[in-house]
Amino acid sequence: GWIEMAKYQIATIEGDGIGPEVCGATVHVLKEALGSGIMDFNQFPGGASHYVKSGFVLPEETFAACQHSHAMLHGAAGLPDVTYPDGTEVGNDLHLQLRFKLDLYANVRPIRLYQGDFSPLKNRQAGDIDYVIVRENTEGLYASRGAGVLLRGEVATDTLVVTRKGVERIAKFAFELSRKRSGAPSDHKRRMTVCDKANILRSYAFFRAICDEVAQSYPDVAIDYSYVDAMTVHLVKRPEFYDVIVAENMFGDIISDLGAATVGGMGIAPSGELGDHHGLFQGAHGSAPDIAGLNVASPLATILSGSFMLRWLGDRHQDQQLTEAAERIERAVELTLSQGKVIPRDLGGQASCTDVTQAICRNLD
Ligand code: ATP
Ligand code: MG
Secondary structure (H helix, E strand, O other), rough: OOOOOEEEEEEEEEEEOOHHHHHHHHHHHHHHOOOOEEEEEEOOOOHHHHHHHOOOOOOOHHHHHHHHEEEEEEOOOOOOOEEEOOOOOOOOOHHHHHHHHHHEEEEEEEEEOOOOEEEEEEEOOOOOOOEEEEEEEOOOHHOOOOOOEOOOOEEEEEEOOOOOOHHHHHHHHHHHHHHHHHOOOOOOOEEEEEEEOOOOHHHHHHHHHHHHHHOOOOOOOOEEEEEHHHHHHHHHHHHHHOOOOEHHHHHHHHHHHHHHHHOOOOOOOOEEEEOOOOOEEEOOOOOHHHOOOOOOOOHHHHHHHHHHHHHHHHHHHHOOOHHHHHHHHHHHHHHHHHHHHHHHOHOOOOOOOOHHHHHHHOOOO
């Protein structure tokens, strides 16, 4: 007989290490929050463990599904000691391939502190830390991956690539996001901070100059600048100042781990890799093979990536019911953490991955 397809098709790849645990948990919560008939979660193989089994990191069928789905929800990819025949690491090649094939140029990392004493910073309340890092995902210093040069075992060089097109689109993305996040133009936090090292390197000066050009079209968003070294101090000393921060690939990578640490660590940091046509959502952490299969990983980063996915889809498809489901999930996470009874281990509690997942489902209003 016929199988009715839901309106939204999601390609899920559980991947490696803790990937299956945290991805499974998230699909469970999303299904609870949405009810049936709205979203189908279709599982596809991929990643380092699948490479070991099959010789393929991103099978053709998996890629086609990712390309044709409304969004992608992933666990994590990468395992130590899995290498291609030429000796290079497989790592998270799954995501690198998807990133470039689908042009996922914006790596978006929301940094938000929840109630419950999870920050290593002194006297920080929920709401004090609530900003988004927009990391350029396709060029910068990581563009030379594989193309770095080692000269006679004496000198190694990599190239930092900054293009007009690359900065224009990431800056525009960041300004738009700041607009979307704030209520009124008078909102004191409507601000886009450019994180660079424009005082030392020409490529970063170019990055800043292009951001300035793009800023002309956003007179309602304050533009602000910070050298990356100072940025690390500011994110510790005055995180409440920030709204949206845009950064070149490597700087974005570094400050987003720092940001995650200020709100409790990698286990609570969501991420979305977004392009103009596709979105891939997964926790900001890796596959954590040290705790894989033990049911102790925190599913929060992936669950919050799932609610981020619903918001993104709700926005794209003008579908209020997705946005509302995302808000319900976030409220359930908030409630679960503030109750203080079911807290994952990396946040100082005892709860297992499944305990946390069930508590969040119970707390959905
Ligand atoms: P990547 O190279 O993909 O960034 P990584 O080497 O930085 O990965 P992660 O897998 O991100 O490492 O995690 C580092 C450590 O943090 C893990 O070994 C694990 O102990 C802890 N960790 C990461 N994610 C979680 C989680 N969801 N729950 C609990 N602990 C986690
Ligand atoms: Mg890492």
